[in-house]
Amino acid sequence: MTIVESQRPSELDVMKDVKRWSRRNPELGNGPLSTDRFISPEWFERERTELFAKTWINLGSVRDLEGPNSFFTRDLVVLDKQILVTMDADGEVRSFHNVCSHRGMKLMWEDRGACPRAFVCRFHGWAYEKDGRCVSVPDEIEFHFKDRSEIGLVPITTAVWNGFIFVTFSEETPDDLVTHLGPLGEKFESFPYDILELDYRYDIAERANWKVAIDAQNEIYHVPMLAPVHRFLSQGAFASNDDGYTRLNDFSRLGLHTRYTSISESYEETRFSNAVAKGNPAWGAEQLLPLVDPFEFHVLFPNMVMSFFGNMMFTYNFWPQDESNVVWEIRLHFPAAKTLADLVSREFSAKRFRDLLCEDKSGHEAIQRGCESGARPYIFLGDQEVQIRAFHRSVDDYLEGIRNV
Amino acid sequence: MSSASIVLPEGFENLSQYGAWAISRDEDRIAKRLETPFEEVVAFYDAVIDQVYEAMQYLSTRPVNNPSIDDINLVNILKSMAEIANAVEIYHQGPIPDAGDLRGYVSRIDRDLVGSDLNE
Known part of the structure; x- marks a missing residue:
């Protein structure tokens, strides 16, 4: 298979070159983001009729x-x-x-x-x-x-x-799916989905706007702070600078879609995790895909995430119910288990990940309340959240009828 | 709580008193994590943790098809360990603090080793 990647930026650049992604994507701007988009019934109605009905x-x-x-x-x-x-x-x-x-x-x-x-x-x-x-x-x-x-x-x-x-459901002649997927589709043209099983699925109802939930997943800046398993993983599951702040190793806009990556470093795992991994080294030894980086996160516009972490592929579908409710559908895929030990290794990967996502849920709901409170009519995004800015640009363009594929 | 003794593969018989943790379904493992007094969760972890490495080495020689009942029991004990590992090692309590209710996180796909079915 051929998955062609642009050359990865050097480690030094990624760690030291502050506000790197904003400078490389000047079209995204650097201003605050209005909270209307998360709370307004009128905004949601536009998303229904101008986005979901057409894409x-x-x-x-x-x-x-x-x-x-x-x-x-x-x-x-x-x-x-x-x-x-x-x-x-x-x-x-x-x-x-x-x-x-x-x-x-x-x-x-x-x-x-x-x-x-x-x-x-x-x-x-x-x-x-x-x-x-x-x-x-x-x-x-x-x-x-x-x-x-x-x-x-x-x-x-x-x-x-x-x-x-x-x-x-577009009544106009829609772009065909290949055009809609654009460079993301090309990247995964020969993606070997047939080697993966769908092993876990969680449907999580949250009192949050669908984009609040996507945004909270679409960054790793929060990982060292939010909650215990997040903090544990921030020891090395993602790239960090000397101050312990996470860093994107790469970010790109792929048509309407986005991709970011972060490279794991070695860190001290727990006793159980070590015993499982060392007792069954065959599981996960082979990286799932010949990706440049072991963690790749794609927002597949408008409401899907397709991501890779070691030998796991996870997908999210965020199903808007109304402007302040979403069902977050989570699917975990793994290569087929060959041995009984693989079933245990897979189970631990899934449970570690599930606990991580369970930590996120109350945050999504609290953000929604905060936006609805009207405390401030806008939110701020940093350079390590550039992918969130890009996602909202895709949404805004689409609502305006701009098809930037 | 059931304290049924279970059959386990040779070398792991000492864990046979933990039959109550040889649980085949996701929903039931989550309930066990949340409903067992946390000292008992830790006691189960402490009893098993030193044998996880050997158990994984042993199970890595056993193909997934047609497992024996003693192998199934060992896998299910280790799946319970996977369920409670974060609780013991990271949270130091059963539930996840300031988070969603784990009972809402039962996988809709729940293939156990006896058969495969969809928990919907």
């Missing part, structure tokens, strides 16, 4: 399906859509409005499963195939439609990229 949205991946002849459903609250995603016997993925053509009943109520012989509406028994065709209408002779081809499920524009399933 590509990741719904998960083929790992959320059980293989050929399976399905999952999703309520996309931000757009008031209910979606049925199917995979047929040939592996073709399609999406439909999860709405029976007859009277508008929700068709499939299960979260996921193997495809039944047909998707049958529980209200009056109208039945549909995996490709959306209506195949049976009880007492059909009493209906007035000419032909069942008129009453299939309503399809949704769907595209699959490296196993990740995206939909768009």
Whole structure:
């Protein structure tokens, strides 16, 4: 596979060259950021109609399906859509409005499963195939439609990229998914998603704006301060300068998306962590991807994160519910376990990470309260938070109709 | 609390009194972390920690398919250790301070060694 990286900046530059990223990205400016974007119902309405209704949205991946002849459903609250995603016997993925053509009943109520012989509406028994065709209408002779081809499920524009399933509800001709993904898509063109399993998934409801949650995840400046596992990891899981402040080793804008990296240094692990790692050195010895840096964090515009940490890939989907509520969907992927020891090593990676994210939750909610309090109408961002600035620039541009792909 | 004795692989029989920690499901391990008096959590950690390295070496010779019941028990004890390791080594208490409730962090995917299913 070929993942081409720009040359990594030298260690010395990264550590000593203050305000480096702002100077390299002057178009992002360096002013404060208004809090309206996190609290205003009007702002949220613009995001619904000008952003989510027009862009590509990741719904998960083929790992959320059980293989050929399976399905999952999703309520996309931000757009008031209910979606049925199917995979047929040939592996073709399609999406439909999860709405029976007859009277508008929700068709499939299960979260996921193997495809039944047909998707049958529980209200009056109208039945549909995996490709959306209506195949049976009880007492059909009493209906007035000419032909069942008129009453299939309503399809949704769907595209699959490296196993990740995206939909768009744009009524205009949308950019195709490859254009939307831009340089990020090129970077992961040959990403070997098939070597990864989806092993853990957490759905966390938070009383926070979806961008508050993304922003709080989209930086490592907080790591030495926030909470115990954060502070523990700040000993070396991320690059730090001599004063103990984290440093980005690299940052780049990839079209609408962003990437930053930080390089781990060696540090004193806990007794349990050491015993697990030394007793099972095969796990994690091989880095998951031939990335330049072992920690890479990408915000895949608008509401997804795709990140790599050692041999783990984690993805986040931040699902806006309203201007002050989000569901943070967390998925952890690992290479397949070969031995029983691998199951334990994987479990500890997941639990360490889960505790870290659990520490973050109350912070996300407290930030929301702070912004809503109106104490200050804006927030400040430092140079080590340049990726947050870039994300908001992408959002702002999109709301203004600028497609900077 | 169950104090059932369990079968374990040769060399680890001394841990057989910790059957109550040989827990197969994520939700139940989280509950055990939070509901057990913290001194007992620490006592379990102290009893197992010196054998984690040997246990991992042993388990790294055992393929994931068709595990025996004694191997399953050892894996589940170590998964409980993974659950409580941060509590003992970093938090010095069961719950995470000033954080979300861990009971909300049960993985929706919970494959145990007996079978695989989705905890939804």
